[in-house]
Amino acid sequence: MDERLGASALRPVAELNYLNATNVARYRAIMRFIYLEYQRLKYWLKPEEIYEGVQAWGVLEGYTLDYCLSDLEQLKNWGNLASRHDGGRALSLEEYMRKKSQYLLTPYSIEIERMLEALEKVKGYGGSLETTYFDTIAECVHFIRERADQMQEGEALHNWEKLYLAFKTMHENAADFIASIHSIQAEEMMATDGFLAMKENLVNYLQHFVKSLQRSAYKIEGQLLKVTPHLRDLYLENVTADELRKPRIEEGKSAEELLAELQQGWRNLTRWFIGDDTGVSELTLLEKATKETIAKVVRSAVRLQERRRGGVSRRGDLEMIARRFAQLDRLEDAHKLAAYVFGLFETRHLQGEDRRETERADASTWEEPPNIRLIRTRSRRRAVRGASEPMRSHNAKREAYREQVQAMLAEERHFVEKMLGYGSVQISKLAPLNGKERMRLLQWIGRCTGTASRAFVTADGYKVAVLVPEPYETGLLRCEDGELAMPNYRIQVMKGEEAHG
Numbered sequence: 001m002d003e004r005l006g007a008s009a010l011r012p013v014a015e016l017n018y019l020n021a022t023n024v025a026r027y028r029a030i031m032r033f034i035y036l037e038y039q040r041l042k043y044w045l046k047p048e049e050i051y052e053g054v055q056a057w058g059v060l061e062g063y064t065l066d067y068c069l070s071d072l073e074q075l076k077n078w079g080n081l082a083s084r085h086d087g088g089r090a091l092s093l094e095e096y097m098r099k100k101s102q103y104l105l106t107p108y109s110i111e112i113e114r115m116l117e118a119l120e121k122v123k124g125y126g127g128s129l130e131t132t133y134f135d136t137i138a139e140c141v142h143f144i145r146e147r148a149d150q151m152q153e154g155e156a157l158h159n160w161e162k163l164y165l166a167f168k169t170m171h172e173n174a175a176d177f178i179a180s181i182h183s184i185q186a187e188e189m190m191a192t193d194g195f196l197a198m199k200e201n202l203v204n205y206l207q208h209f210v211k212s213l214q215r216s217a218y219k220i221e222g223q224l225l226k227v228t229p230h231l232r233d234l235y236l237e238n239v240t241a242d243e244l245r246k247p248r249i250e251e252g253k254s255a256e257e258l259l260a261e262l263q264q265g266w267r268n269l270t271r272w273f274i275g276d277d278t279g280v281s282e283l284t285l286l287e288k289a290t291k292e293t294i295a296k297v298v299r300s301a302v303r304l305q306e307r308r309r310g311g312v313s314r315r316g317d318l319e320m321i322a323r324r325f326a327q328l329d330r331l332e333d334a335h336k337l338a339a340y341v342f343g344l345f346e347t348r349h350l351q352g353e354d355r356r357e358t359e360r361a362d363a364s365t366w367e368e369p370p371n372i373r374l375i376r377t378r379s380r381r382r383a384v385r386g387a388s389e390p391m392r393s394h395n396a397k398r399e400a401y402r403e404q405v406q407a408m409l410a411e412e413r414h415f416v417e418k419m420l421g422y423g424s425v426q427i428s429k430l431a432p433l434n435g436k437e438r439m440r441l442l443q444w445i446g447r448c449t450g451t452a453s454r455a456f457v458t459a460d461g462y463k464v465a466v467l468v469p470e471p472y473e474t475g476l477l478r479c480e481d482g483e484l485a486m487p488n489y490r491i492q493v494m495k496g497e498e499a500h501g
Contacts, residue, residue: 014078015108026063026071029054031080034105035113044102046086047072072103080109129177129205129290131212133170137163138216141223148235156235157242160262167269174286181293190300199301206294210287217283221273236262275452409459415440416462419493426490428475438479445489465492
């Protein structure tokens, strides 16, 4: 589908002129009255009816019928209203002399007034994290898999409208809810003590959504992967045919345009749940954003609790403890009371290697000789400049680390060459593996299943790909230390030129 903007998408919208015109109050009142009458199924209106309806609201001072006629003609010129000649009989000489017309809202104006009506009700971001939409989407995708080749007339369109409405509503509500958590109003509310009362319910709500997301949404991902291109095209063609069967008075979209829109909608659905070559799925991003929101809520609650505890006066407790100390006669009793009240003082941990004189288990710490450590001062005063210290050499450590890395790369290269000999093999067909090989194979599977392409490239240029088995198809991974039951993945290892070929 060509997603480039056409000339119609870039034209100036003259229908919006009445929202910022000089006499905006008069135009808004006329358009709102005609829109309310349109909702009452009264479409063509006379100027006298419009004038009387606007005057009944009492919002315009000094407004006359001549002004109303002038405003109606201006709205007609902007494309907000359509007019026709009123063929009714004139009841007075004034009506006979005046050009009689009736006015009707244009489709653009209806959508503009609907938008304005919705904007007047906006209070913040709103939104919600509803999990029922996932069940609806899963049900519709399952219906496509089972009935795409044998749907009755109208079933495909009904299923598509139900599927895409649930998907669109779920996505918009989730995006709005997450945005509301990060808004300025939410930041201010999280800094108040009243937030602690709702913190528990909010965290439970977010956690419940994450659990449902992990349980239901990934099932949808699996079902979408099983919808073959042939099945998808057949289903979308049935939806297009059902849409074209609807009787329309006005000229509608062609079959090619409808099919292109449906294909784009299907791509949006699969990109949201599965992802594509350009990045991870929106599902993954939503799960990450929800978890980050939970962490943010918990951090805000912890800060509030710490601030509340910090503001509590402990003068009475300290006075009581002071009286207890004053009542003691012996220093040892004072030491014991201090141990109960204050506990151990903060300790300092010194890093280093202890040189022990004996390996006796019963030797006391106090019998060991002290280890002298140089402690730097924390004073802000500049220390006296002393002799310069020689530069320390870390060549030995770097060489040891280099040898360790080279050994790991050699082990990985040996395992890659071993798997390259198989070419393409299932888990159950592998020869017994040792512990390191098993961990490396499981790491490969984790890296592949975490990407949309189910593959990655090693440091030496070999491509490792994993084919996901059918549900409930398991195999035994034989190892030297036992057997591991797991999904019977198929592992493919290819050289660089084979992977690109």
